[in-house]
Amino acid sequence: MTLQxxxxxxxxxxxxxLYGAIxxxxxxxxxxxxxxxxxxxxxxxxxxxxxxSPAPDGxxxxxxxLTAMTVEMAMGxxxxxxxxxxxxxxxTDTATDLAR
Amino acid sequence: xxxxxxxxFWVLAxxxxxxGVAVFRVDSMARATxxxxxxxxxxxxxxxxxxxxxxxxxxxxxxxxxxAVMAIYMIMFMGMNPALMPMSMVHGKRPALAVAIGTFxxxxxxxxLVPWPSRRGAPAxxxxxxxGEAVMHSKMLxxxxxxxxLFTTIVAALVLALPRGxxxxxxxxxxxxxxxxRSRR
Numbered sequence: 001m002t003l004q005x006x007x008x009x010x011x012x013x014x015x016x017x018l019y020g021a022i023x024x025x026x027x028x029x030x031x032x033x034x035x036x037x038x039x040x041x042x043x044x045x046x047x048x049x050x051x052x053s054p055a056p057d058g059x060x061x062x063x064x065x066l067t068a069m070t071v072e073m074a075m076g077x078x079x080x081x082x083x084x085x086x087x088x089x090x091x092t093d094t095a096t097d098l099a100r
Numbered sequence: 101x102x103x104x105x106x107x108x109f110w111v112l113a114x115x116x117x118x119x120g121v122a123v124f125r126v127d128s129m130a131r132a133t134x135x136x137x138x139x140x141x142x143x144x145x146x147x148x149x150x151x152x153x154x155x156x157x158x159x160x161x162x163x164x165x166x167x168a169v170m171a172i173y174m175i176m177f178m179g180m181n182p183a184l185m186p187m188s189m190v191h192g193k194r195p196a197l198a199v200a201i202g203t204f205x206x207x208x209x210x211x212x213l214v215p216w217p218s219r220r221g222a223p224a225x226x227x228x229x230x231x232g233e234a235v236m237h238s239k240m241l242x243x244x245x246x247x248x249x250l251f252t253t254i255v256a257a258l259v260l261a262l263p264r265g266x267x268x269x270x271x272x273x274x275x276x277x278x279x280x281x282r283s284r285r
Contacts, residue, residue: 003216004216008212012120013143016200019200022192022196023190023191023193024190028174032123039140039143056231059152066158067249069162074257078258079260081261084177090177
């Protein structure tokens with residue numbers, strides 16, 4: 001286990017998540033893709049912290065990323081609920097109101 | 101890093117990425133949720149290998165709960181048993197795949213080619229305690245910012261998710277003659 005290998009795994013997670021976030025049609029699945037990307041960010045941040053500068057303060061960055069995941073999830077579900085009520089659908093393709 | 105740690109890390113890495121891929125490959129949304137939970141658990145356990153006990157356990161606990169909530173939402177919105185419903189709902193699969201592979205190549209090249217500096221400093225003896233001290237001392241501002249952000253999220257999510265707006269409650273003039281008043285008239 002080196003910094004490079006940790007970063008490679010994190011890059012793989014971010015890429016897979018990015019594929020999901022771009023390609024999925026269901027809002028909840030898009031959120032899953034975003035979560036997977038942040039999962040990679042958590043791993044990369046932990047790797048940077050451990051292998052480059054394991055100062056006590058650095059762990060706080062991971063806490064912030066975990067908070068971002070929580071916020072993303074909560075707001076994503078709220079938007080999914082709103083979308084479902086407004087259009088009776090949970091697909092991103094029908095949520096084009098801002099494009100008009 | 102011992103050999104055992106290395107082997108465990110690789111096993112967790114393979115599980116994390118394979119489960120991540122499975123999220124978008126399996127046939128049902130429930131299975132996708134479980135796969136994502138497995139990916140998060142693998143990354144949480146990998147954090148334990150880096151001595152991040154608190155954050156590792158936090159990731160595992162938080163994400164397993166989050167995936168449980170996600171499964172409930174799927175049943176709510178899909179209106180069916182998501183474990184039984186095969187699905188493939190994608191658009192622009194090829195461009196998405198190209199973007200994802202391109203991103204991986206760029207990130208991997210960066211990870212392998214950048215001359216990373218050598219390690220500075222050593223981890224504190226008790227990392228959980230040092231994290232607690234950082235949160236309550238030198239990095240307190242971060243936590244003070246995070247708290248209102250989380251509170252704002254609660255309020256904003258409720259405002260978005262609630263079917264009634266302020267005009268429904270208080271009427272068009274916001275003078276308290278809401279929907280109930282109007283329906284009585």
